[in-house]
Amino acid sequence: MSFTLYNYVLSGNCYKVRLMASLLKVSYEAVSVDFHPGKAHKQEPLLKLNPAGTLPVLVTADHEILTETQAMLVWLAQQYDVDNTWWPAHNQPQITGIMQWLAFASRLSATVGELRLHTMLNKPLDAAPTRAGAIKALRELESHLTEQRIHGHPWLAGSSPTIADIACFPYTALSPDANIEHDNYPAIRSWLHAVRCLDGFITMPGIFELHTLRNPAGADASPLSDTVA
């Protein structure tokens, strides 16, 4: 196996890595961690892997441990993107733009992500400021996507999808779980739809299967299988 992912099926950050791996058609071993209700990520032996107590954790075949989701996207693209389009290292201006949205993705986790855990799994939280922060972040994303469209670019950082889009996709798509609907964000809606149309796209709970594109006659691989071929 190429790497091991310590995974929780409802986590948007874990999904981010699963989605990227699926888009790059990489197989890996997923180890389920009882995040809820067990809080296993806050206990040994997980803390030994990641003292921060967060998920996901990615362990490479060389036993290198990655604990930051955005860094995992960079690592995946560096390892497995033969065309260098998801992380175009040779294109410095584009890399700068991607870095901007990788950092922004952490804000989405801290706002939409936290509000979602509060709304869905009763995690204690001061909800009002977190909700305001979430709406502020989504509005920034909406404005940026609007301006990208004026420039003729449908993606966050350029004319083709990059890891920036994958970094920002999960918690944006999952905001209805936190009772923030997409109705007021038309540019975000179009962009979410474009991501869902990518070859190799996978879903998670809260993000509906795009049955529009589905061939009713044939079933795809299970979204729950341990290894993603």
Add this chain to the structure above:
Amino acid sequence: MSAREHALKYWYPVAMVNELASGQTRETVLLETPLQLEATADGNLNASAHKQSLSVQNAFDHWWVTLSDNPYPLFKVPEAAETDRRFVPCGVVRVLCSPLRAVENFLDIAHFPFVHTDVLGAEPHTEVYKYDVKIDDTHDEVIASNIRFYQPQAAKSAEGGIETQYIYRVPAPMVAVLYKTCPQREDAMDVIALFVQPVDEETCDVWPWMALYDDTSSMADLIQFQQFIFLQDRTILENQLPRKLPIDPGLEIPTRADLTSVSYRRWLKKRGAYYGALEGR
């Protein structure tokens, strides 16, 4: 009797038995009533509302409380005594919907290909074949049986699936118990239940619980399978209008596939279980 007064006469789950450490407290809401929970040093749970101590019992890996002095007895799940099963409490999930909508969705199979795509169902295997529903006179429960549905194998070699058998029981207005073909044992069925804690008429905390024969999967895998399925349902439940369950015919259009739901609504109406229900059309 008001809808709420009727609802008060049942037991409801408020916590998992192993959830709180000794001395740990938690607040929750049951039927619009704030509750204080505290785990005691001897492994029990103290529950109180408005500083009044409440009756508590331990069943199916959960603490159950009632706000009534004279409640109906807690329903039975005989399989809970079969010690070779794996018992899996799955934690709580908050859903903004009527507690009755949460139960009704659990009794529905026609949504599997569209909501639980490639796991519990897949096009083109969408047909719901004729099945039986009755009210069990001895226990006054809704029973749906002889249900069979095509389900894809949840493995990457998903070449062809299996036809799964289902039996449903509704032993209380806010509880549904499913008996399902067990992949590992031909002579037994897996049990998957949905215990619903009504916060108010349009909000509920849902506690899924399973009693399975499975020697291979990790506990985390079993829990996550169930959470994966239920969180797909949550998106549906929070988008049904109206939020309350229409208990009289007319507002919604059932088909033959909805026979369990039709019987469930009639059974609720007959016993006066209107909490979370919408009357009239």
Add this chain to the structure above:
Amino acid sequence: MTSHPVGLSGNLAPRQVMRATINQFDIAVWRSESGIISAWDNRCPHRGMRLSHGFVRGESLACAYHGWHYNCEGFCHYIPAHPELTPPKTVRPVIYSVIERHGLIWINPTAEARAHELPDNLIPLRTLTFECDENTALHAMSSTAQHAGESFEPGDTLSESPRIITVNTPAIANGIIIAFHQCAPHNVIAHVLVQNTLSSAAQIDVSRWLESVRRHAEANVSEYL
């Protein structure tokens, strides 16, 4: 009731579904593969699921819950749980009148939809939602021009209901048109249309100006935003 501009045509591509709100009316708006637009009560008649979560297949909208398929006239023609069944004609959501004009989608939930006539040389730029009422948004537009030294100033009122105004820019008088849609008491949507000769840079200026108007309008409404 008057017709409401609920969204931009360009934000509803073929095979997409969106949700519109007009006070108590919750509406699913969708476009078929061939481009036909429809606006329906946002409830599947089967189990009440919002149809705005549904998916488009060809010339049908299907409900996300059980996959019931509805054609462009709103009639249910396929129930996956009973593939052989011909659904009765009664299985049909409430249908609303919808038209498209000037790049806007106009809906009237109680009568035939009509569009307000606007100049022809306009292109839709974007839609912004304000968490305040229409008057607060309008007032912020005037005061932003005065206090923040913005070079955009409200001009003529083209329509009172729905409210449609022009905005003067340094280059062109009445070069921008804003159509408001008050979807709820404390929620107003502003659709911005600009002259089709405007450069990309100028379009972005207009977009950012409206964001600053929104910050101004909401400053006294929300403690956090």
